[in-house]
Amino acid sequence: LNAAPGPAPRQRVRFLPAPGDGGATALVPSRVPVLADHPLVRGPRFRRLKIGAGHRLDVKASGVFVLGIGHGNKLLTDLYNCHLTKVYTVGGLFGKATDDFSDTGKLVEKTTFDHITREKLERIIAVIQGTNHKALLMYSNIDMKTQEAYELAVKGLLRPMGKSPPIITAIRCLQLALPEFQLEIHCLHETQQYLRKVVHEIGLELKSTAVCTQVRRVRDGVFTLDDALLRTQWNLQSIQKAIKDCRLKVKKEIEKTLG
Amino acid sequence: PRRGLSRAAGPRSARRLREAEEAAPLFQFAGKAAARQERVFVWGFCSSGALGLPSFVRPDAGWKKPRRVQRAPYRLETAGKISSAACGYGFTLLSSSTTDITKVWGMGLNKDSQLGFQRSIRDRTKGYEYVLEPSPIPLPLEKPQQTRVLQVSCGRAHSLVLTDNEGVFTMGNNAYGQCGRKVVEDETYSESYLIHQLKEFDSRVVQVVCGQDHSLFRTRKGAVYACGWGADGQTGLGHYNITSVPTKLGGDIAGVNIIQVSSYGDCCLAVSDEGDVFGWGNSEYLQLASVTETTQVNVPRHLPFKIGKVKEAACGGTGNVVLTEEGNVFVWGYGILGKGPNLLETAEPELIPPSLFGCSALSPDVRVAHVRCGLSHFAALTNRGELFVWGKNIRGCLGTGRMEDQYFPWRV
Numbered sequence: 001l002n003a004a005p006g007p008a009p010r011q012r013v014r015f016l017p018a019p020g021d022g023g024a025t026a027l028v029p030s031r032v033p034v035l036a037d038h039p040l041v042r043g044p045r046f047r048r049l050k051i052g053a054g055h056r057l058d059v060k061a062s063g064v065f066v067l068g069i070g071h072g073n074k075l076l077t078d079l080y081n082c083h084l085t086k087v088y089t090v091g092g093l094f095g096k097a098t099d100d101f102s103d104t105g106k107l108v109e110k111t112t113f114d115h116i117t118r119e120k121l122e123r124i125i126a127v128i129q130g131t132n133h134k135a136l137l138m139y140s141n142i143d144m145k146t147q148e149a150y151e152l153a154v155k156g157l158l159r160p161m162g163k164s165p166p167i168i169t170a171i172r173c174l175q176l177a178l179p180e181f182q183l184e185i186h187c188l189h190e191t192q193q194y195l196r197k198v199v200h201e202i203g204l205e206l207k208s209t210a211v212c213t214q215v216r217r218v219r220d221g222v223f224t225l226d227d228a229l230l231r232t233q234w235n236l237q238s239i240q241k242a243i244k245d246c247r248l249k250v251k252k253e254i255e256k257t258l259g
Numbered sequence: 260p261r262r263g264l265s266r267a268a269g270p271r272s273a274r275r276l277r278e279a280e281e282a283a284p285l286f287q288f289a290g291k292a293a294a295r296q297e298r299v300f301v302w303g304f305c306s307s308g309a310l311g312l313p314s315f316v317r318p319d320a321g322w323k324k325p326r327r328v329q330r331a332p333y334r335l336e337t338a339g340k341i342s343s344a345a346c347g348y349g350f351t352l353l354s355s356s357t358t359d360i361t362k363v364w365g366m367g368l369n370k371d372s373q374l375g376f377q378r379s380i381r382d383r384t385k386g387y388e389y390v391l392e393p394s395p396i397p398l399p400l401e402k403p404q405q406t407r408v409l410q411v412s413c414g415r416a417h418s419l420v421l422t423d424n425e426g427v428f429t430m431g432n433n434a435y436g437q438c439g440r441k442v443v444e445d446e447t448y449s450e451s452y453l454i455h456q457l458k459e460f461d462s463r464v465v466q467v468v469c470g471q472d473h474s475l476f477r478t479r480k481g482a483v484y485a486c487g488w489g490a491d492g493q494t495g496l497g498h499y500n501i502t503s504v505p506t507k508l509g510g511d512i513a514g515v516n517i518i519q520v521s522s523y524g525d526c527c528l529a530v531s532d533e534g535d536v537f538g539w540g541n542s543e544y545l546q547l548a549s550v551t552e553t554t555q556v557n558v559p560r561h562l563p564f565k566i567g568k569v570k571e572a573a574c575g576g577t578g579n580v581v582l583t584e585e586g587n588v589f590v591w592g593y594g595i596l597g598k599g600p601n602l603l604e605t606a607e608p609e610l611i612p613p614s615l616f617g618c619s620a621l622s623p624d625v626r627v628a629h630v631r632c633g634l635s636h637f638a639a640l641t642n643r644g645e646l647f648v649w650g651k652n653i654r655g656c657l658g659t660g661r662m663e664d665q666y667f668p669w670r671v
Contacts, residue, residue: 126644130670151599172622
């Protein structure tokens with residue numbers, strides 16, 4: 001970054017003594033670059049970078065992780081206040097229960113799981129979605145009797161615009177191949193440990209037990225997996241390209257939600 | 260091998276962890292009969308005893324106050340598997356399709372013997388006026404161990420019980436002939452043993468519906484019979500008098516195969532097998548305003564709605580709702596119709612957006628399976644088994660847990 005040509009040094013009009021003949025010094029106005037902007041005086045332009053993180057992603061999870069650099073950190077608070085949903089792909093395993101709800105923890109119990117069918121799983125998922133939908137309406141703090149509440153509910157834009165406990169807006173079973181299963185969860189204000197706890201509770205409701213094997217964030221507001229940079233792409237050009245591509249999307253989303 | 264106390268425990272190797280895991284005992288929580296039991300939930304106004312839980316009206320402990328309203332669904336323990344239930348004005352009937360002696364239970368108001376004669380324990384000659392628990396209703400069946408009860412229905416002060424081969428039994432108030440028998444002047448209806456049996460129809464009766472003070476019977480051939488009060492034309496027989504004998508309806512439904520009838524207050528709707536909707540009765544709340552300007556219609560009229568093939572219709576006190584084959588829900592009438600606080604009355608059916616019933620981009624195949632109406636509230640059941648209610652929340656009838664009115668469908 002420092003090797004790239006920086007902005008041109010500022011120019012200033014100074015009255016410099018011009019070489020006159022004899023002893024009389026005449027002052028001639030001329031535009032000279034300011035010495036303070038000289039690279040040898042100033043030093044490298046970037047010594048530190050301020051990087052801020054968007055929504056947290058813990059060690060055992062993977063996926064899209066939004067970072068803000070420098071002045072972009074101000075946009076991070078605006079994005080947080082938009083309260084957009086995040087989409088996770090959660091993989092689970094039936095038959096085991098561990099103390100921290102993931103497959104690397106200490107084993108607590110083993111159970112049978114042959115009685116589990118896709119229909120039973122879908123029923124439990126529908127119940128979870130129903131209770132979370134009620135919590136969504138309650139925490140959105142809008143009076144239910146107004147016309148705008150009705151219109152937002154029809155479009156599906158009703159969601160809490162402030163602090164709230166973790167809420168799941170939509171949940172769907174992607175595949176079920178006993179003992180493994182995969183769910184797609186859309187949620188707000190959650191932590192990855194909460195999602196693992198949800199997997200554990202699904203196992204309990206189905207009269208068996210379940211642990212979470214994989215938590216992968218697929219979408220975070222406007223950023224999807226396609227915008228994310230892989231480990232091999234962590235170089236200056238791809239980062240600059242990614243920032244340019246996302247700039248317009250972020251601006252539109254913030255304008256739409258915060259007005 | 261014993262390790263002794265000088266060395267610390269340390270993390271075990273992966274092999275030891277796997278062995279310990281395999282050696283752990285396997286639990287089985289799902290039993291053989293893991294099927295879910297059929298359950299009955301009740302909510303609403305408790306003081307009439309219609310909920311069937313005596314502790315709401317007469318608490319067990321002296322310091323507890325009687326509960327007036329039960330806002331959220333509460334499980335009701337029943338003696339058998341209930342297949343049909345109906346709510347009347349302050350009383351409820353539950354029935355199961357068994358071949359045991361006891362097939363129908365009733366609770367709530369019994370001032371007009373709408374629950375039959377409930378002999379009081381304290382005084383063997385008198386009957387109970389309020390029944391607080393589901394009590395069996397004795398029916399005068401000829402073959403009690405072979406006949407099955409298919410359906411029950413309740414009106415304001417009368418009830419109808421439909422059996423599979425012994426016709427329809429009616430009990431309760433008969434001041435307008437709604438029980439299908441001749442009106443007797445100055446008859447006392449409370450503590451009455453009289454249960455009337457109706458058998459003379461053109462074919463077997465497959466559905467019974469009670470309006471406020473009238474009764475409708477639908478037979479297997481698709482004909483509709485009516486009896487009871489007719490001052491608003493709800494009997495559909497072409498006059499505004501009372502009818503005490505079930506008479507076949509004519510008008511636009513003559514010759515049409517009707518597959519479903521519905522009524523609650525003084526308006527009636529019928530659905531034919533081709534998906535057409537017919538209505539008659541009271542139209543003060545614009546229920547039939549699409550065909551006529553008059554407020555009472557005493558002959559069934561076809562309602563020309565262009566909403567597609569109709570599968571099910573339900574009448575409420577002031578508003579009506581229909582369900583089409585594609586799973587769309589249309590409402591019209593007066594009151595809180597479910598489209599926000601701005602839509603309070605309309606004569607043409609309005610669609611309720613399916614996204615309010617849980618149909619979204621993530622689960623696109625959620626459809627509404629059944630619709631029902633109460634006095635001024637509506638309920639819809641989806642194919643995923645979720646119940647949505649909306650309307651005026653009088654004394655907690657919606658079951659949402661709150662006492663406020665609900666202007667758009669809310670999941671219970």
